[in-house]
Amino acid sequence: MRSGFRFVSCVFILLSLTFGVAGQAAEIVKPRGYAPPALKASAQLKSIVDDAVARVVNDDRQDTIKSTEIAVTVIDLRDATRFHWAGYRGEEKIYPASVVKMFFMAALERQLEDKKVTMTTELERGLKDMIIDSSNEATQYILDVLTNTASGAELPKKEFDAWQYKRNRVNRWFSSMGYTNINVNQKTFCEDAYGIEQQSRAYKGQNRNMITTNATARLLAEIVTGNLNTPERTLRMMNLMKRDPFAVKDPNSQATDFTGKLLIDRKMIDAKLWSKAGWTSRARHDAAYVETADGLKFVIAVYTENHANDREVIPTIVGQVVDGFRK
Numbered sequence: 268m269r270s271g272f273r274f275v276s277c278v279f280i281l282l283s284l285t286f287g288v289a290g291q292a293a294e295i296v297k298p299r300g301y302a303p304p305a306l307k308a309s310a311q312l313k314s315i316v317d318d319a320v321a322r323v324v325n326d327d328r329q330d331t332i333k334s335t336e337i338a339v340t341v342i343d344l345r346d347a348t349r350f351h352w353a354g355y356r357g358e359e360k361i362y363p364a365s366v367v368k369m370f371f372m373a374a375l376e377r378q379l380e381d382k383k384v385t386m387t388t389e390l391e392r393g394l395k396d397m398i399i400d401s402s403n404e405a406t407q408y409i410l411d412v413l414t415n416t417a418s419g420a421e422l423p424k425k426e427f428d429a430w431q432y433k434r435n436r437v438n439r440w441f442s443s444m445g446y447t448n449i450n451v452n453q454k455t456f457c458e459d460a461y462g463i464e465q466q467s468r469a470y471k472g473q474n475r476n477m478i479t480t481n482a483t484a485r486l487l488a489e490i491v492t493g494n495l496n497t498p499e500r501t502l503r504m505m506n507l508m509k510r511d512p513f514a515v516k517d518p519n520s521q522a523t524d525f526t527g528k529l530l531i532d533r534k535m536i537d538a539k540l541w542s543k544a545g546w547t548s549r550a551r552h553d554a555a556y557v558e559t560a561d562g563l564k565f566v567i568a569v570y571t572e573n574h575a576n577d578r579e580v581i582p583t584i585v586g587q588v589v590d591g592f593r594k
Contacts, residue, residue, distance in 0.1 A: 293383045295374050295413070295440035298496065303445045304489060305349045306342070313353035315591030316341055319584045320355045332580060336572045340480035341588055342488045344556075344564040350488060357481035358448055361570045364545025365401045366483055366552050367476045370451045371409050372398055372507065373490060374437045376500045384412060398507040398543065401521065403455040410454050413437055418454070421466045431467060446485070450477045483554045483568035491541070491556050491566065508541040508556075525553035526567070529582035529589070535559065551575045555585070563592050 316339050324334050338361055340354035375394060378384040390412065396405035411417050414436045422430060434452050441449060453468060453476045454460065460468055468474050488494075490508075493501040512527035513536055521544040523531060530538050537560035545552040552570045557563065567588060569581045 293378075293381075295377055295383075295436060296381065297440070297444050298377070298494075301444060301494070304485065304492070304494060306352050306485070307349050309343070309351035309353050312341060312343060312351055312591075315588055316353045316355050318591065319587035322587050323580050323583050326583070330574060330577055332571070332574050332577065336574060337580070337584075338480040338568075338570045339584060340484040340568045342484050342566040343592075344488060344491065344566060345562065347492070352484070354481055354484075357484075358479050360448055360450075360477040360479055361552075361572065362547075362550055363476055363478040363483070363570070364547045364550045364552055365403075365406075365455060366543055366545040366554050366568075366570075367451055367453075367455065367478060368397050368401065368406050368409075369483075369490075369508070369543040369554060370437065370441070370478070370486060371406060371413065372504060373486060373495055374413055374440055375409055376496050376504055377440070378413065380496055380500055395507065401544070403457050407454040407456075410434075410437075414452075418462060418464050420462050422463055427463070427466060430463065434467060441482075446482050448477075448479050449482045450474065452476070480568040480570050483570075484566045487541075487543075487554050487556055487568070488566045505541055508543055510540045510542050512540065521553075524578060525551075525581050526555035526557065526569075526585050528578060529585045532582065533586070547575060549573055549575055551577065551581065553581050557585070557589075559589070561593070563589065565592070 320334060320337055320339060323332055323337065338356040338359045340352065340357040342350050342352040344350055372394065375384065379386055393405040393408045396402040397409055407418070414434050416430055416434045437451050441451065453474070454464060490501065490504050510522035510527055512522045512530045515522040518524060521542055525544045526542055527540055530540060539558040540555060542553055542555035550570070550572055551574060554568045556566050565588070567585055569584050571580050574580060
């Protein structure tokens with residue numbers, strides 16, 4: 268009897284180490300042999316980025332935008348062995364709006380590959396809706412799956428601390444890969460958070476999602492180059508972010524109203540675009556990977572604050588970067 272008990276106990280311990288305890292999914296782990304991308308600061312690219320920001324700030328428009336309301340990071344992916352990069356306020360922590368969904372997508376695909384989460388028809392629908400349609404409800408579901416947490420009533424401190432530890436699982440994964448200065452542990456909502464979700468935000472928003480454009484551009488570059496997952500899962504993520512500005516009729520879509528607007532305005536029909544945008548009443552952001560017919564391959568992350576309805580800032584900055592590359 269005791270031998271049988273010891274056997275069952277050993278099996279339980281093994282399963283606990285593999286899949287977590289008390290129903291918790293296992294921790295997200297970085298890919299085997301993972302190495303952060305080789306990023307080399309480029310003075311030339313820095314000049315291009317600074318000039319692009321100056322062009323927007325100094326533009327004689329009624330809706331004046333301040334330099335402190337923009338953050339930009341660009342990574343040149345033409346050299347597969349070393350990525351040249353530059354940023355403007357690239358380490359500034361900014362509320363990312365729906366751009367955070369790209370971080371959740373990468374985490375989920377890692378868990379799927381490691382067989383710590385099982386793909387279902389419903390999960391596939393949620394992932395698609397989170398990235399293609401930018402559904403907040405789908406995002407809430409995906410984050411619950413990733414962290415084994417759920418919305419509900421506020422909790423006493425001890426229970427809340429245990430809940431919050433689980434909710435920080437995605438943060439721990441990115442931290443293990445060297446990402447800094449970000450917080451990606453909150454759901455997105457159309458209106459507001461309530462109950463434990465508001466408790467998790469520390470009530471006044473002190474624990475909101477916050478991401479830098481440096482981290483955003485790095486993540487997108489790592490997705491594009493397959494550094495986070497297998498070729499098959501990389502292709503899956505890329506397909507979810509693929510945008511065709513010339514095939515979409517909605518003027519407010521991720522394909523047409525952010526980086527895609529530049530491609531439309533300049534009739535760059537041979538360019539290719541992958542992106543994840545974010546838009547709230549105060550924020551207007553885009554993270555995009557662009558390939559052009561003349562060989563440009565670059566990632567750009569642009570965050571703007573307090574100018575959510577200005578449709579020109581992001582395409583203007585991206586256009587200046589394209590022109591700077593071509594000089």
